[in-house]
Amino acid sequence: MSFRSSITIVASPRPRVGKTLLARLLTDFHLHEGRLVTAFDLNAGERTLAQFLPDKTTAASVRDVNGQMALFDHLVAYEDITKIIDVGHEAYEAFFSLAQNIGFVDEARRRSIAVAILFMVAPDHTSVTAYRSLRERFTHATLAPVHNEILGPAQHRDKYPLAAGGPGVVRMAALAPGLRRYIETPPFSFADPRIADPTRIPDSAYAELERWLRRIYLEFRELDLRILLADLRSSIKFSSHSQ
Amino acid sequence: MAKPTVILVGADKGGVGKTTVARTLIDYFGAHQTPTRAFDTEWPRGTLKRFHSDLTEVVDVTSIPDQMKIFDTLGSAEAKVTIIDVRAGLLSATLQALTDIGFLESAKKGQITFAVFHILGSSIASLDEIAETARVVGDANYFLVKNFINNTTFFEWDPAVYNSYFKKIKGAEEIIIPKLNEMAFEQVEVASVPFVSFVGNKGAKGEAVNYSFVLRGYVRHWLGNVWGEYDRVKLVDMVSPKIESNVRQVAG
Numbered sequence: 001m002s003f004r005s006s007i008t009i010v011a012s013p014r015p016r017v018g019k020t021l022l023a024r025l026l027t028d029f030h031l032h033e034g035r036l037v038t039a040f041d042l043n044a045g046e047r048t049l050a051q052f053l054p055d056k057t058t059a060a061s062v063r064d065v066n067g068q069m070a071l072f073d074h075l076v077a078y079e080d081i082t083k084i085i086d087v088g089h090e091a092y093e094a095f096f097s098l099a100q101n102i103g104f105v106d107e108a109r110r111r112s113i114a115v116a117i118l119f120m121v122a123p124d125h126t127s128v129t130a131y132r133s134l135r136e137r138f139t140h141a142t143l144a145p146v147h148n149e150i151l152g153p154a155q156h157r158d159k160y161p162l163a164a165g166g167p168g169v170v171r172m173a174a175l176a177p178g179l180r181r182y183i184e185t186p187p188f189s190f191a192d193p194r195i196a197d198p199t200r201i202p203d204s205a206y207a208e209l210e211r212w213l214r215r216i217y218l219e220f221r222e223l224d225l226r227i228l229l230a231d232l233r234s235s236i237k238f239s240s241h242s243q
Numbered sequence: 244m245a246k247p248t249v250i251l252v253g254a255d256k257g258g259v260g261k262t263t264v265a266r267t268l269i270d271y272f273g274a275h276q277t278p279t280r281a282f283d284t285e286w287p288r289g290t291l292k293r294f295h296s297d298l299t300e301v302v303d304v305t306s307i308p309d310q311m312k313i314f315d316t317l318g319s320a321e322a323k324v325t326i327i328d329v330r331a332g333l334l335s336a337t338l339q340a341l342t343d344i345g346f347l348e349s350a351k352k353g354q355i356t357f358a359v360f361h362i363l364g365s366s367i368a369s370l371d372e373i374a375e376t377a378r379v380v381g382d383a384n385y386f387l388v389k390n391f392i393n394n395t396t397f398f399e400w401d402p403a404v405y406n407s408y409f410k411k412i413k414g415a416e417e418i419i420i421p422k423l424n425e426m427a428f429e430q431v432e433v434a435s436v437p438f439v440s441f442v443g444n445k446g447a448k449g450e451a452v453n454y455s456f457v458l459r460g461y462v463r464h465w466l467g468n469v470w471g472e473y474d475r476v477k478l479v480d481m482v483s484p485k486i487e488s489n490v491r492q493v494a495g
Contacts, residue, residue, distance in 0.1 A: 065424060065426045065427075065457065065458075065461075066426075068457045069455050069457045069458065072456055072457045072460075073455050073456050073457055076456050098457075098460075101460060101461070101464040102456070102457055102459070102460020102461060102463070102464060103460055103463060103464075104460070107456055107460070
C-alpha cells in the first residue's frame with residue numbers, strides 16, 4: 001500500500017457493526033498520511049459515508065449495469081489514488097458476486113492495484129459463513145477481520161481464521177461514549193485540522209479523541225505493512241501461476 | 244491428418260441466436276488452437292462475417308458453385324473445422340442438399356465428422372423442427388441448443404413433449420446457452436469483434452482499446468459458461484477423431 005495504488009473494501013453482511021465508521025477512519029487516515037484518496041458509498045439508504053465526507057465520497061450502486069460500470073470501471077482505472085469502498089449489508093452479496101464474476105481482483109492485480117477486504121467480525125452464523133466464502137472466492141485479495149471493540153470483547157479467532165502471513169485481526173478501539181457526539185454529526189472529517197478548535201471540541205475531549213485516533217491509525221499502519229507483505233507474496237504466486 | 248469436421252448451426256426460425264452460437268464456436272475452437280473456417284449463408288450480407296471477417300466467407304448455400312466452394316474443399320482446406328451458419332428457414336433445405344450430394348452418407352461412413360447445432364426457439368414449431376431435422380440427420384452428432392441469450396423462456400414447451408422429441412434422436416445432446424447481460428451483448432455488437440477480442444480489450448485489428456471492464460467481465464463470465472457446455476459435450480474430442488481417413492477421396 002505504501003508505493004502502489006490500492007482498493008480497500010469494508011464489508012459485512014450485517015447492519016450496524018461499524019462499517020461506515022471504519023470507512024470514514026480509513027479515508028481520513030489516508031488523507032492524514034498525505035495520500036490522494038476517494039471513497040465509494042454502497043449503502044442504499046442514508047448514504048452516511050457520503051454525508052460525513054461529501055467531498056471525498058461518491059454514492060455508488062451495483063443494482064444496474066450503469067451503476068456497476070460507474071463503480072468498477074472507476075476502481076480499476078489507471079490512477080494513483082487510494083480507494084475505499086463502504087459496502088452496505090444490502091449490497092453485500094450483489095457486490096461480491098459481481099466482483100467474482102467479472103474477475104475484479106485479478107484485473108486489479110494486472111493493473112498493479114492491491115485489493116484488501118476488511119471484514120467486520122460478529123459471532124453470528126451469517127457473518128462467519130460470509131467470511132469463509134470470501135476466503136474461498138477471493139484468494140488473490142488480502143482479507144483481514146476487523147474487531148470493533150464497541151460490540152464487545154468476544155474473541156472470534158477460531159471462527160475467523162487468518163491467512164498464513166497475512167494481516168492479523170484489526171482492532172477498532174471503542175470510542176468513549178461521551179466523545180461520540182462530537183464525531184457523529186455530518187459532515188465531519190477526522191483529518192480536518194479545524195476539529196482542534198476548542199470551540200468545536202473541548203481540549204480534554206480532543207485529547208481523548210486524538211489518543212483514540214492514534215491507536216486506530218497505528219492499527220492501520222500495521223495493516224498497511226501486513227497487506228504490503230501479503231500482497232508481495234501473493235503477487236509472486238500470481239505471476240508464477242499466470243506464466 | 245485429422246478428418247475434417249463440418250458443423251451446421253441452424254434453425255428454421257429466425258432470431259433464435261444462430262449467429263451468436265456460431266461466434267462462440269469459432270472463439271472456442273480458436274482458444275483450442277483448432278484451425279477453423281466459417282461460411283455465412285446470410286447471402287449477400289453476412290452477420291457472422293462482420294465479427295470474424297478473416298475466416299468467414301459469405302455464400303449462397305442454395306447455389307451449386309457455393310456448395311462446391313464449401314464441400315469440395317473440405318479435404319484441402321487448412322482449417323479442419325468448417326462452421327456453417329445457416330440462414331433462418333434454410334436448415335431443412337440445407338440438410339436435404341447435403342443428402343442429395345452424398346455428404347450425409349460420407350458422414351455416416353465416418354469419413355467426415357458432421358455435427359448439427361440446432362438452435363431452438365420457444366415455440367411449439369421448434370419441436371416439430373426437431374422431429375423433421377432428426378429424420379434427415381440420422382447418426383450425426385446432434386446438439387439441441389436452448390439459447391437463453393435473447394431471454395427465451397421456452398414457456399410454450401411441455402417438458403414431457405420436449406423429452407419425447409429429444410429421445411427420438413439417438414445420441415442427441417442438449418446444450419444450454421445462458422443469458423448474457425443485454426448491455427454487454429450490445430457493446431460487443433457495436434464493437435463488431437469476436438467475443439474473445441472484446442474480453443481481451445482488443446479492436447477488430449487487434450489494437451488495444453478501452454471497453455468497459457464490467458462489460459468485459461460479463462462477457463468473459465458468460466463465454467466461460469458457454470465453453471463449459473462445449474467442454475461437457477466433448478466438442479474438442481469430436482473434432483479430433485482418433486481414426487484418420489482419406490478425405491480427398493470423399494471430396495472427389
